Every structure is written in C-alpha cells, then in structure tokens.
Amino acid sequence: MEPRRGARPRTLPRGQQRASPGAEQEGPREGKETRLRVVLRVRPLTCTETRRGDRRVVHSLGDGTVHVSAARHDATFGFSAVFDAGASQEAVFEGSGMRQLVELAIDGFSCTVFAFGQTGSGKTYTLMGPLGQSEAPAVLGLMQRSFACLLEHSRSHGPGLALSASYLEIYNEQVRDLLSPGPPCALPLRWSKTRGFYAENQLSVDFESLETIVDLLLQGSRRRRTSAHALNKHSSRSHALLTIRIRSRAPSSGPGKQGTLCFVDLAGSERVKDTGSTGELCVEANNINRSLLALGHCISLLAKPQGKQTHIPYRDSKLTRLLARSLGGWGVTLMVACISPSSRCLSETLSTLHYASRARRVTTRPVANRVPREKLLQSLEEEIRALQLENLSLRQQLCLPTLPTRSGEVLGTPPRPGAQPGWAGRSGPGGPRCSPPQGQLLAEEAPAWPSLYGLLRDFVVENEQLRQPHKSPDPGGDVPSCRAPHSFCGSQVPLRSTQVPLGHPTQLQQPHAMPTSGHQLPVSAGTPGTPWGLQGGCTNTRCPLPPAETASCLRLPPMLPQPARCPRAPGTFCVPFGGAGRAQQHPDSSARPPGAAGAPRATAGPHWHPAARPGGCGSAQLPATSGKAVRDGDGASPRAAGKPQGRGEAASWGFAHGRSWGRSRSSSRWHAVPRDSREPSPERRVEPSAPPWPGPGLLEPGGERGGTGRASGSGTCPIGLWA
C-alpha cells in the first residue's frame, strides 16, 4: 500500500531522528563518541510472495526515511541510508559507508559490519551475494567488494598490507571454526584485557589475492550450517563472523597500525509457526532467537544515555560476547538492517525496524590500534634473542664453534630492559655488522630499525643453514656444507617452521635474502596421513615423563632425538612441561605439529602453558586455496604456519597465489634450551598469549563501559566521511 496521500508521517521518535547531515558527515573522531551507523535494505518481493499476492507495506520516502503503512500500523523510521528494492549491490556498498569502513580498518580501527533481520530478508545476499549461484560482478556482496577495495588499497599504497582471515560460526551456542577442515568442533571463548573476547584455537589464514580470500569465504560458507524452511530454502542456521586482520607492512618511523574488519552475518529471527520448524530446526531457531534477544537486550541498555547505563550483560550469549567490542568498545560499527516488504512479514519487519532504531542510539569511542614503535622494537629484540638462543643450541648439537657474544651477556638469562642480544661478530652479506650501542633501540631518533632487521635476517639465514647444513654454506663459514641431513653428533636437528607472516620486517628489508627452504608443516592434526598430528594428552603409564609434566604426545618427526621418543606409543614423542623439562606450549597451537608455530619453544617472549587442551580437530586437508594458516590464540602476533614441504612430510596443503616465507617470533623451536631461559609457569592454566601488537583496552568482562584499557598509541582519525 502506498503512503496515504496527504497523510503526514508521524514525527520520528527521539533517537530515530536523523542526525543533521552536517553531523553525519563529520564521521567518527578518534576517542569521541560516535554513533553506530545503521542503514536499511528492503529486498524485493520474491516470486512466491508475488504469486501469493502479498502487498508491499514498506516504502522508502527518500532522505533516509522509510514508511510502513498497513491496516493498524503507520510509522516512519529514519536511518543513515535506506536502500529500496531496486538498489543494486554496488549502490549499497557505496551508499552504506562500507568503503569508508574499509579505509578506517586500514588505518588501524576495529571495524564491524553486521547484517540482521528476519529470516529470508536478504542478509546473506547483502553481505555475500547469491553465493555459488552466480559469479556476476553486479551481484557480489559487501564482502567481496570490501576485499577488492582492501587489496586495491594494499597494492596502490607503498609496501602494502599484511592480511589474514579467520571465519567462525556460532551454532547452537557453540563457536566453530569454518576454516578448519574436518568435522566441526567447539572452540572455547576466552577473554583477555587486550583483545576482549576471542575464540581460542581459531585458524587464521594469510592471503594476498582476491581469489584466495573469496575462495576462503566460499569454502567457509559451505561449511556453515544451512537448512531449508518455509521462508528460505537456504536459511543460515548460525551466526557467521569473518574477520580480516590488517597490519601495515612497514613500520616506518611512526607507530604500526593494526586494524580489523569483521563481517557478521546474523542468523535470521524467526517465528517457528511461520517457518514450520520442527525437531532440530526448532532447536536451532530457539537458539538463534535467544542469542538475538540477548543482543537486543545489550543494544537497549547501550542505547540508554551514558549516565543511566549500568551493567551490559555481554556474557549472556556467545554472540554478544564476540560483538561486545563492536557494540560498546573502541570500534566503528555499521549495521545493515534487512527487511522484507511483504505484508505477511509485517510484525517481524516492525520488530527489525525498532531494533535498528534503538541501535542508532548506541555509541562507541573509536580508537585506532597503533602499536608504539617501542613495542615493535621490543618484539624484534625478543625475536633476535630467541633466534640467537636457538642457533647456539643448534651449533652445540652440531659440534660447531659458537660465535662470540658480547662480553658479559649470558645467553638464556632474562633480558635487561632495553638490552640487546649479543651480536658481536655477526656478519651478513654486507660484511661485519656492528652492534648498535646500548640504549639505541629505544632512542627515538636512533636508526635502530635497519640494524635490527639486518641482525634478524642474519640470524634467520644462519638458522636456516644450521638446520639444513647439507644445502648451503654458513655465512660465517663454520657450518659444514655437506653433511647427512639428519644425523649430527649422534643427535638430530628437528624441523621447525620458518614462516614469517606477510609483512614481517625481514621480508621488507631484503626479501631476496630470505631463506626459502624452511621446513614447514601442515597445521592441522591428528589425521591419518598427517605425519606429525597431535595425538592428545599423553596418558601412557610407561612414559618416562610424569603425566603431570607431559603436555601431549605428538607423532614422531623422523629426526627427533631418541630420548624424546615416547616408549608407550611408538611413533610419537612426548612434549614435556614443568620441572626440569619445562617447555611451554602455546595454548592455541596445541593442534600444531612440532615445527609449526607453537611447538615447544624457548624465547624471551611470552610463554604458554601446556594445559591447553588439544585444540583443532580437523584433518590435514585445508582449503586448497588457503594461504598460510595459524591457530589463533594470540591473533595479533605474527605467526608462523605450515608450509607443505619438508623432509618427506606429507603436505596435503595446497597454496595458491604468491606468498613469501620467512620466520616469525612465534615460529616454533624444538631444541635443547639452556635451563635459565625456561621461565617457570606460575600455574597450569591456559593463558591467552600477550599480543605483541596490543589493542586498545577493552570492556571489562562484566560489560561495564569505559574499561580501564587505553589506546596503545594515539593519532588522529583521518576519515571525515563516516556517514
């Protein structure tokens, strides 16, 4: 029904009124209260609805207002933008502010876009287009357009961006990884002061091309739970969250940036009697509605004026936990409300419109995540120190002379603040490298970067050569150039991962100097055909290690030293922890084989406890087009991951589209560690790792606004177009 001629739409209630155009044009200002941006999309009537003779009850009045007119309802709602049935996907991308959101994410903000509305109202269509049905560019959704925008930006601006993606769903109140292969298993949700709520053990995959990320999206979406019901033949039965992590590649003189762009496709609210759901569908519907109710409750409370706000119950559902940061934190959020124009959906449509109107009153205080230079320097130092220890250990195993260290410095002792590892005598392709004077690293003006990058690169190259001395000569000339690869002085040098996340400084400085022959392993575990899959906790009573000190038994890498082999389970070895054999295992990497990130390591950086449950329960197969993949427990840290090669390991992991390799500070090390360097763990519990790229402080778990955290860096939001 058209709006009645002459009938004046009711004045918009407080909170539904549109902000003045000027105010909307101002966009988010860093640290200033910024409203959530809410846009509305009205889908066309479907063939079924038209055939049935449903009436259109929703009409766009232009200027961001929409009018609902039916027998007993006559209401007008205002939004930042309204897209009528005829609006193209392109128009929605450009008009919704999505492009600006992408730019904000590149600039270090945590940005979220979420689509919500009744089942069958077009949420998935808006975000992804008709997935798998048509590849026509015109129907590509907000996600694919944002990816293209992101990659275009990456290519056209300087050294580019390091991008990684993770994809999860919340199905029946269980968080499941959509990128992990194999049967779905629930991931635990954790909370940390720096990250807020996050899913532990979530897989994160680096990507560099549009094809890769679109493939990941497709493959993840195929794993997502969908079912058919009366209102939608392909109804999503879970909430899906795809998160793109964006790091600026080159830490220049200014702080580093790390933003996120999260796409949330909420499952649609539904009336069970309308959808005809029974049995499992009904259980799913109840869970969906319950979590949407929790979300609505949080939004209602957040929409209250600041002074009247009390506790925000984010903990009421997994969905609200994961969205806490977007709704009440330091992020920038775009909500796309989707509705059907059909008279049959009137009550659900009104409910969505009210929900969306309330959301417009919610504010956040966007703060960009800029990592201070000092933190970056510190993480570089830690990486160098860890590599130095590892190389020393390898040299000892190879019976090679050790290079002199700076006098007075004892390897393995906790670093003094600002101290550098011993690097006297280091030499690289460019000749001997001088140790920068102490204190230089943290001095504002000091040119510490090149020295540190050079050192890091040298250590990486040396490490590579020590690990495969049969291949290449040592820069110092003291690594044997021809040796049996797996037997050194009766011991064997284990494999490790040498992958550097995209954008790692070592790649930036001299990409051609990076080793290309590391031994990377598939990440996933426990599968026949995966050579070193995690077997789970070691419960063998004949194991030489006390059960309490055994983190897990892993399948045996071919060159592992004999003492580490587990006598109980031939073909496996024990990962010890605690006591004399202390070695830490990254909680989020328990599914990784030794050699992939998170295997026992000794670094001066954060340590993890082995009590972490063996996570990841997939097979060795990863999406054929997936890039480097890592388990997330530290999301922000540079990650190493499996590369499908090595000394005879099965490598079922396909890679596409040029990637670069190197080493990260999170890469694994499995080697004898000087005892002093093993930091005792105060207690056995899973500790979320401390990201070296800290985010702004987040809401307290209780949900109070205005948590104690602070932005780790400051800057001005360059965007003035968030409208």
Ligand SMILES: Nc1ncnc2c1ncn2[C@@H]1O[C@H](COP(=O)(O)OP(=O)(O)OP(=O)(O)O)[C@@H](O)[C@H]1O
């Ligand atoms: N703007 C649009 N133009 C054309 N077709 C659309 C549009 N929006 C939705 N559709 C169609 O409507 C149907 C339902 O859309 P979609 O699956 O995106 O709904 P949904 O809100 O994600 O549903 P659910 O919550 O059940 O997953 C699909 O067939 C889709 O192609």
